Amino acid sequence: MLHYAYIIPLLPLAGAVLLAFFGKRLGNPLAGWFATLLVAASFVVGVFVFLDLLHRASSNRSFDQTIVTWIPVGGLQIKAALLVDQLSITMVLFVTAVSALIHLYSIGYMHRDPQFSKFFVYLNLFVFSMLILVMADNFVLTFLGWEGVGACSYWLVAFWFDRDSAASAGKKAFIVNRIGDFGFLIAMFLIFSTVGTLSYSGVFGAVGSIGPTTLTAITLLLFLGAVGKSAQIPLFIWLPDAMEGPTPVSALIHAATMVTAGVYLMARVSPLLSHTASSLNVVAIVGLATAFLAATSACAQGDIKRGLAYSTISQLGYMFLAVGTGAYVAAIFLMITHAFYKALLFLGAGSVMHGLHDEQDMSRMGGLRKFMPVTAGTFIVAWLAIAGVPPFSGFFSKGDVLMNAYARSPALYAFGLLTALLTAYYLGRIVFLTFYGPERWRTSGPEEVLPHESPAVMLVPLVILAIGSLAAGVIDLPYANLDYLARWLDPLFGSAERVLTFSTGAKDAFEVADGVVAVTGALLAGGLWLRRWQRPRLTPVFFQRAWWVDWAYDTFIARPSTALANFSAYVFDNEVIDGVVNGTATLVRDSGTRLRRLQTGYVRNYALAIATGAALVLAYVASRVGS
Amino acid sequence: MPPVPLVHVPILAVTITDATVFAVSAAVIVAGAIGVIAARNPVHSALMLVMTLFGIAVLFVEQSADFLAVVQVIVYAGAIVVLFLFVIMLLGVDRLDVMRRDPLPGQRPLALVIGAAGLSLLLFLAGVHWVTGARSVAGPAGGPGSNVEKLARSLFTTYLLPFEVTSVLLVIAVVGAVVLSRRPSKEAEPEPPETAIEPEPEPEQPEAETAPAAVEEEPAPTGIPGGGS
Amino acid sequence: MSLGGPYYLTLAAVLFTIGGVGLLLRRNVLVMFMCVELMLNAVNLTLVTFSRMLNDIGGQSLVFFVLVVAAAEVVVGLGIIVAIFRRRKGATADDLHILKG
Amino acid sequence: MGDPLFAHGIDPWVFLIVAVKVIVAFVVLMVSVLLMIWFERKVISDMQSRIGPNRAGPWGILQTMADGIKLFFKEGLRPDGSDRTVFYLAPYLAVVPAFLIFTIIPIGGEVTVFGHTTEIQVADPQIGILFLLAMSSVAVYGLMLAGWASGSKYPLLGSVRATAQMVSYEAAMGLSTAAAVLITGSLSTRDIVESQNGSLYGFIPNWNVLRLGVVPFAIFFIAVTAEVNRPPFDLVEGEQELVGGFHTEYSSVRFALFFLAEFMNTITMSAIVVTLFFGGPDGPAPHVVRWLWPILWFLGKTIVFLYVYVWIRASLPRLRYDQLMDLGWKRLIPLSLFWLLVVAGMLIDTRWGFAVFGGGLAFGLMLYQALRVSRARTEVA
Structure with a gap:
C-alpha cells in the first residue's frame, strides 16, 4: 500500500485540474x-x-518514493520524491480529514456564490x-x-476580489509571507552550500559536519519562514486581515492546516534544531510572546472572526x-487537537454568519442559542x-505543552498559564456575546433578520468536529501506555525529543492547575459578559489594535x-x-539634424566625397611606397 | 616560356608594330574618353564610349587576352552601350546638356583638383616597381594552349563558385530590371473620384495600354545576350 | 613582345581619372553611367596588364567577372532610370536630390 | 606575343598575300551582292509570274549595276533636324561589320602561293565564332544611329524596333552557335569546318546539321534571318507603318550603302550557316584541280541558302511585333538552352543526354500546362 502513497496528493491535483476545465459544466452542488x-x-x-x-516495525516506518528527477543541475540533484514516515502520515491524515469536512461544509456555505466551482478548484x-508540503522528502x-499553499491562500483570501478590503488583505498576506519565504530560501x-544536498535524510545525516554558527543561522532562517507562514511575531499581522476570505477558507487555511506548516517545518527539522540551544530559545520566546500578545488582542475584538484569528x-x-x-x-x-476545535470554531462562526446574513460584529448578535441550537452546542464544545x-x-494537549515549558523554565510556564487563562476568558466572551444575552440583532440592523439554523450539510461537519474536539485527547493521554502519539512519533524525533522526568504526583498537580485555570477563565468570562455586552475598559484600543503593531509597520516601514x-x-x-534618456535623445537628434546637412541628395557630391577618400588612400599608399 | 620579368622590358626589344598599335590605341582610348565627358549630346558620348571600348579591346588582343577582347566587344559594345542608346532613344532625353552653369558651387574646381591629384598619384604609383610576391595563383597566362582554354579552365576550377554566384547575380539583375521597368498596375494608380453612377469597366483601356508597354519593357531583357555570352 | 606594363598602367590611370572627373562634372545620369563604365574599363585594362606581368590567368578571370557585374549593374541602373523618368521629365542627376532625407 | 602575323618580324610576302586576300574577298563580296540583287528580283518575279529585270545586259543581269550608278549620281539630302556627324557615319557602320564577318569564313582548302601555304580564308582567328557574334552585335549600330540621326519620327521608331529585335535574337543565335562550338571543341571556323569532314557509313555526311539534330540549325537560321532583318522579320522597314523604316531619310549613295549592307549580310549569313552546319567546303572531290572543288561545294551550298531566303521572302507574310518578341524570347531562347543542355549531356554520355532530354521535355510540358491553367484562370477572372 505504501507504493500507492503518490495517490494521496494526486487525487486533489486531479480534482483541481478537472474542475478547472469542467467545473462550470458540473454545476453548483455537483462540483463541490x-x-x-x-x-x-x-x-x-x-x-x-x-x-x-503501522504494521511495520517501529524502526522501519520510513518510506521514500521517487517519482521523477526534477532538477538535475550538476551537483544539485533534486528529485520529486515523497517521504512517508510517522510525521508526514500524521499530517496527511489530519489535513485530509479536516479538509474533507470543510469541503463538505463549503458546499452548503458557498451555495449562493456565482464562482462556486472556482472556489473548489482553489x-x-x-x-x-x-x-506536497508535508510529504516532500x-x-x-x-x-x-x-x-503553493501561499498562492492558494492569496487567491482564497482575495476570493471576493471585487471587495477592496479582500483584495488588499490578499496582497498583504502574500507580501508578508514573502518575507518569511525569503528566510526559507536563504x-x-x-544548506546546499554547506552540505551539498537538500534532501532531508542527507541533511540530517550530515548535521554533525555543520558548524554551530551556520546551524544557528540555518535554523533561525528556517524559523523566519515558519514565522511568516504561521503568523508569529513580528509577521502575524496578515492573519487577522485574512479573515476577509470566505469562512471555510479561514477555517481550512488560516486555522487548521496552512498556518501549521511552520510548526510542521520546525518539527521536520528537529534534528537540526536540537543541536542549537540558542535557536530553540528564540523559538520558545517568540512563540510565548506571540501567544500572550495575541491572547490579549483577542480579548478586545468586536468582530467574531478576528477574535478567532487572534x-x-x-x-x-x-x-x-x-x-x-x-x-x-x-x-x-496540540496541532491536531487545535485543528479540530479551531476548525469547529470557525465553522460555527460561519454558521452564525450564515444565519445572520453575513453579520460578523458581535455587538449585533446575542441570544442565538435558541435559534441555532446545534451551532451553539458545538461552538461551546x-x-x-x-x-x-x-x-x-485541549486540556490534554495544552497540559502537555505547559508541562514541557515548566521543565524548561518556570517563567515560561507562568506566562503560558496566564495565556491559558486569557484563552478561556476571551473565547468565553465570544460565546456569551454571541449565543447569550439580549437579542441585539433585532434592533441594530436596518432590516429585519431572522436567524435560522444552517442546513444539514453544514451541521454534519460541525458535529463530527465537535466529537473530534471532545475526544481527540485520547490519542496521547499523559498516562503510561496511553501515550500512543508519543510512542508513534518517538522513533522519528528520538534524541531531539525532551524526556520529562516528572513524577506521577507532579503530573497530577500540573493537570489540576490547568483545569483550575481553564474553569476560572470560563467563569470569569461568564461573570463579566453574560449580562452585559459592552465593557470599554476591558476592551482598550491598545488591545483592539493588537498593540499597535500594524500601525507601527505602517508608520515606520510602509x-x-x-x-x-x-x-x-x-x-x-x-x-x-528621464533627463538622461531625453538628453541622449536630444543629443542624437541635434547631432543628426546637423549631420543631415551632409546629405545633400546630389549624387555628385557623394561621388566627390568618394573620390576624395580614394585620393587620400592613394596618397597613403604612395607615401608607404616612397619610403 | 621563362617567367616574364616584371617590369623592365627595354623598349628596343619591342617591335615597332607593337609600339605603333599601342600608341594608336592609346590615342583612340584617351580621345574617346575625353569625348565621353565632353560631348554635349548623350548619343555622342555613347559613340565615343564605343570608340574607347574598341581601343581597349585592341589592347587586350595586344596583351594576348583574345577572349576578353571579343567579350569586351560583345558585352560592352554589343549590349551595354546599345542599351544606353536604346534608353536614350526610348526616353527621348537626347537633348543637349547645359554645361555652363553648375548648381553645386565649388563642385567643378574641386573635381578638377581631386582629379589632378588622383592622376598624379596614380601615375606615380604606375611607375613604381611593385613586387607583390604572389604569382600564378590561378595558372599561367602565357605558354602553350589557347587563351580561351586557359581562361575557361581557371573559371571552371579555381573560380567556379564566383562564376556560379555571378550567374545568380545576373538572374537577379534581370528580374530586378523587369520589376523596375514594369508599369505600375492599374490598382496602384490613383483612382478618379467615384461618381454616383456605377463605374463601367472600359474594355478598350487595357488593350490600349499593353501595346506601348510591350515595347517599353524590352530594355530590361536585352541585358541577357551580352551578359550571358 | 608587347610594351612594358607601366605604359599600360599609365594609360589606365589616365582613363580612370578621366572617367572619375567626368562622373563628378556631368549631370546627365546616362553620361554619368558611361563614366562609370570608363572607370571599369580602366580597371579591366589594369587587370589584364597585371595578368600579363605576373603571368597569372587570374587577372583575366577577374575581368570576366567585372564584365558580368557591369552588365548587371547597367541593366538595373537603366531600369531605375526608366522608372524615374516615368515620373519626372529630365535627365539630370541633380533633380534627384529631392530624395534626400 | 602580340599579333601572330608579325611575331617574327614583317615578311613582305605574307603581308602581300594577306592584302591580296582582303582585296579579293572584298571584290568577290561586292560582285556577289550585285548578282544577289539580280537573283532575288528574278526569282521573286518568277514566283509571282512576272518577268522581272530584263533590259540591262543579258537576262537583265546588269540591272543592279545600273541602279547603283544612278544612285551614285543622285543628290545626297540631309534633313535639317538631323545630327550631321552621326547621319554620315551610320551607313558605314552598317557596311563594315557585314564585310568583317565574311573574313572568317573558310571558303576552300589550302593553297600554296609563292612557297607560302595559305588558307582560302582571309583570317582564321582562335576566337572566330566569337568574332561573328561580336560583329553581329556591332551591326546594330548602323541601323540604330541611322534612325536616330535622321531626327525624324518614323526612322526613330524603325531603329528602336531594329535594336530590340537584333538584340533579342542575338541570344538565340549565340546559344545555337554554342551547340556547334561544343561538339567541335574549338572556336575557330576552320576547326569547325574540318570536324565536319568525312561521312557516316560512307554516304551520310558528317555535318553538324545532322550531328546536333536539326534543332540548332533551325534556331540559328531563324535567328539569323531576324538578325539581318530579312522577311518575314523586316519590321524595321515595315512600309505600311514606318514608310521606309530607319533609312527613310537617306538617299543617294548613303542609301545604296544600306542596301549593300543588307545584301552583304544575307550572303555572309548564308555562308555562316553553311560553315557551321553544312560542312562548309566539305564534299566529294574528284582528283583533278583539287583546290577548286571545295570552293565549288561551298558556293553551291551558299546559293541554295540564298535561294531559300528569296523563297521565304516571296512566301511568308511579315510578323506582328508581339509575335516577333514572343517567338524570340519565349520559344527560341528556351528551346536553344534546352537543346544546348541535351547536346552537352550527349557529349558526356548518351544516357545523360537522354536523361536531360526526358527531364527537359517533362519540365517543359509541366510549364506549358501551368501557363495554360493560369491563363485560363486570368481569362475567367
Whole structure:
C-alpha cells in the first residue's frame, strides 16, 4: 500500500485540474461534491498507508518514493520524491480529514456564490499543495508546496476580489509571507552550500559536519519562514486581515492546516534544531510572546472572526513554545487537537454568519442559542476544548505543552498559564456575546433578520468536529501506555525529543492547575459578559489594535517606503532617469539634424566625397611606397 | 616560356608594330574618353564610349587576352552601350546638356583638383616597381594552349563558385530590371473620384495600354545576350 | 613582345581619372553611367596588364567577372532610370536630390 | 606575343598575300551582292509570274549595276533636324561589320602561293565564332544611329524596333552557335569546318546539321534571318507603318550603302550557316584541280541558302511585333538552352543526354500546362 502513497496528493491535483476545465459544466452542488469526494478518497488512501506503516516495525516506518528527477543541475540533484514516515502520515491524515469536512461544509456555505466551482478548484489545489508540503522528502519540494499553499491562500483570501478590503488583505498576506519565504530560501542556499544536498535524510545525516554558527543561522532562517507562514511575531499581522476570505477558507487555511506548516517545518527539522540551544530559545520566546500578545488582542475584538484569528495566532504561539522547549510531540498533539476545535470554531462562526446574513460584529448578535441550537452546542464544545477544561482534548494537549515549558523554565510556564487563562476568558466572551444575552440583532440592523439554523450539510461537519474536539485527547493521554502519539512519533524525533522526568504526583498537580485555570477563565468570562455586552475598559484600543503593531509597520516601514517609492517614481525617474534618456535623445537628434546637412541628395557630391577618400588612400599608399 | 620579368622590358626589344598599335590605341582610348565627358549630346558620348571600348579591346588582343577582347566587344559594345542608346532613344532625353552653369558651387574646381591629384598619384604609383610576391595563383597566362582554354579552365576550377554566384547575380539583375521597368498596375494608380453612377469597366483601356508597354519593357531583357555570352 | 606594363598602367590611370572627373562634372545620369563604365574599363585594362606581368590567368578571370557585374549593374541602373523618368521629365542627376532625407 | 602575323618580324610576302586576300574577298563580296540583287528580283518575279529585270545586259543581269550608278549620281539630302556627324557615319557602320564577318569564313582548302601555304580564308582567328557574334552585335549600330540621326519620327521608331529585335535574337543565335562550338571543341571556323569532314557509313555526311539534330540549325537560321532583318522579320522597314523604316531619310549613295549592307549580310549569313552546319567546303572531290572543288561545294551550298531566303521572302507574310518578341524570347531562347543542355549531356554520355532530354521535355510540358491553367484562370477572372 505504501507504493500507492503518490495517490494521496494526486487525487486533489486531479480534482483541481478537472474542475478547472469542467467545473462550470458540473454545476453548483455537483462540483463541490466531486471535490469533497476526491479529498475524502485521499483521506481513505492515507488511512490505508497509515495502517500499512503501522504494521511495520517501529524502526522501519520510513518510506521514500521517487517519482521523477526534477532538477538535475550538476551537483544539485533534486528529485520529486515523497517521504512517508510517522510525521508526514500524521499530517496527511489530519489535513485530509479536516479538509474533507470543510469541503463538505463549503458546499452548503458557498451555495449562493456565482464562482462556486472556482472556489473548489482553489480548495483542491490547496489540499494538493499542502500534501506536497508535508510529504516532500527534500527542502525544495517542500518549498514548492509552501509556495503553493501561499498562492492558494492569496487567491482564497482575495476570493471576493471585487471587495477592496479582500483584495488588499490578499496582497498583504502574500507580501508578508514573502518575507518569511525569503528566510526559507536563504536557509536552503546555506544548506546546499554547506552540505551539498537538500534532501532531508542527507541533511540530517550530515548535521554533525555543520558548524554551530551556520546551524544557528540555518535554523533561525528556517524559523523566519515558519514565522511568516504561521503568523508569529513580528509577521502575524496578515492573519487577522485574512479573515476577509470566505469562512471555510479561514477555517481550512488560516486555522487548521496552512498556518501549521511552520510548526510542521520546525518539527521536520528537529534534528537540526536540537543541536542549537540558542535557536530553540528564540523559538520558545517568540512563540510565548506571540501567544500572550495575541491572547490579549483577542480579548478586545468586536468582530467574531478576528477574535478567532487572534486566538489562532495565540495557539500557534503555544505550538512554537512547545517546539522551543523540545516538545515536538506536544506541538504535534496540540496541532491536531487545535485543528479540530479551531476548525469547529470557525465553522460555527460561519454558521452564525450564515444565519445572520453575513453579520460578523458581535455587538449585533446575542441570544442565538435558541435559534441555532446545534451551532451553539458545538461552538461551546469547541470553547471548552480550547480553554482546556477537562476532559476535552485541549486540556490534554495544552497540559502537555505547559508541562514541557515548566521543565524548561518556570517563567515560561507562568506566562503560558496566564495565556491559558486569557484563552478561556476571551473565547468565553465570544460565546456569551454571541449565543447569550439580549437579542441585539433585532434592533441594530436596518432590516429585519431572522436567524435560522444552517442546513444539514453544514451541521454534519460541525458535529463530527465537535466529537473530534471532545475526544481527540485520547490519542496521547499523559498516562503510561496511553501515550500512543508519543510512542508513534518517538522513533522519528528520538534524541531531539525532551524526556520529562516528572513524577506521577507532579503530573497530577500540573493537570489540576490547568483545569483550575481553564474553569476560572470560563467563569470569569461568564461573570463579566453574560449580562452585559459592552465593557470599554476591558476592551482598550491598545488591545483592539493588537498593540499597535500594524500601525507601527505602517508608520515606520510602509509610509517611508511609499515616500521613497514616490520619490523614485515622480522625482528621481522624471528628473534624473528621464533627463538622461531625453538628453541622449536630444543629443542624437541635434547631432543628426546637423549631420543631415551632409546629405545633400546630389549624387555628385557623394561621388566627390568618394573620390576624395580614394585620393587620400592613394596618397597613403604612395607615401608607404616612397619610403 | 621563362617567367616574364616584371617590369623592365627595354623598349628596343619591342617591335615597332607593337609600339605603333599601342600608341594608336592609346590615342583612340584617351580621345574617346575625353569625348565621353565632353560631348554635349548623350548619343555622342555613347559613340565615343564605343570608340574607347574598341581601343581597349585592341589592347587586350595586344596583351594576348583574345577572349576578353571579343567579350569586351560583345558585352560592352554589343549590349551595354546599345542599351544606353536604346534608353536614350526610348526616353527621348537626347537633348543637349547645359554645361555652363553648375548648381553645386565649388563642385567643378574641386573635381578638377581631386582629379589632378588622383592622376598624379596614380601615375606615380604606375611607375613604381611593385613586387607583390604572389604569382600564378590561378595558372599561367602565357605558354602553350589557347587563351580561351586557359581562361575557361581557371573559371571552371579555381573560380567556379564566383562564376556560379555571378550567374545568380545576373538572374537577379534581370528580374530586378523587369520589376523596375514594369508599369505600375492599374490598382496602384490613383483612382478618379467615384461618381454616383456605377463605374463601367472600359474594355478598350487595357488593350490600349499593353501595346506601348510591350515595347517599353524590352530594355530590361536585352541585358541577357551580352551578359550571358 | 608587347610594351612594358607601366605604359599600360599609365594609360589606365589616365582613363580612370578621366572617367572619375567626368562622373563628378556631368549631370546627365546616362553620361554619368558611361563614366562609370570608363572607370571599369580602366580597371579591366589594369587587370589584364597585371595578368600579363605576373603571368597569372587570374587577372583575366577577374575581368570576366567585372564584365558580368557591369552588365548587371547597367541593366538595373537603366531600369531605375526608366522608372524615374516615368515620373519626372529630365535627365539630370541633380533633380534627384529631392530624395534626400 | 602580340599579333601572330608579325611575331617574327614583317615578311613582305605574307603581308602581300594577306592584302591580296582582303582585296579579293572584298571584290568577290561586292560582285556577289550585285548578282544577289539580280537573283532575288528574278526569282521573286518568277514566283509571282512576272518577268522581272530584263533590259540591262543579258537576262537583265546588269540591272543592279545600273541602279547603283544612278544612285551614285543622285543628290545626297540631309534633313535639317538631323545630327550631321552621326547621319554620315551610320551607313558605314552598317557596311563594315557585314564585310568583317565574311573574313572568317573558310571558303576552300589550302593553297600554296609563292612557297607560302595559305588558307582560302582571309583570317582564321582562335576566337572566330566569337568574332561573328561580336560583329553581329556591332551591326546594330548602323541601323540604330541611322534612325536616330535622321531626327525624324518614323526612322526613330524603325531603329528602336531594329535594336530590340537584333538584340533579342542575338541570344538565340549565340546559344545555337554554342551547340556547334561544343561538339567541335574549338572556336575557330576552320576547326569547325574540318570536324565536319568525312561521312557516316560512307554516304551520310558528317555535318553538324545532322550531328546536333536539326534543332540548332533551325534556331540559328531563324535567328539569323531576324538578325539581318530579312522577311518575314523586316519590321524595321515595315512600309505600311514606318514608310521606309530607319533609312527613310537617306538617299543617294548613303542609301545604296544600306542596301549593300543588307545584301552583304544575307550572303555572309548564308555562308555562316553553311560553315557551321553544312560542312562548309566539305564534299566529294574528284582528283583533278583539287583546290577548286571545295570552293565549288561551298558556293553551291551558299546559293541554295540564298535561294531559300528569296523563297521565304516571296512566301511568308511579315510578323506582328508581339509575335516577333514572343517567338524570340519565349520559344527560341528556351528551346536553344534546352537543346544546348541535351547536346552537352550527349557529349558526356548518351544516357545523360537522354536523361536531360526526358527531364527537359517533362519540365517543359509541366510549364506549358501551368501557363495554360493560369491563363485560363486570368481569362475567367
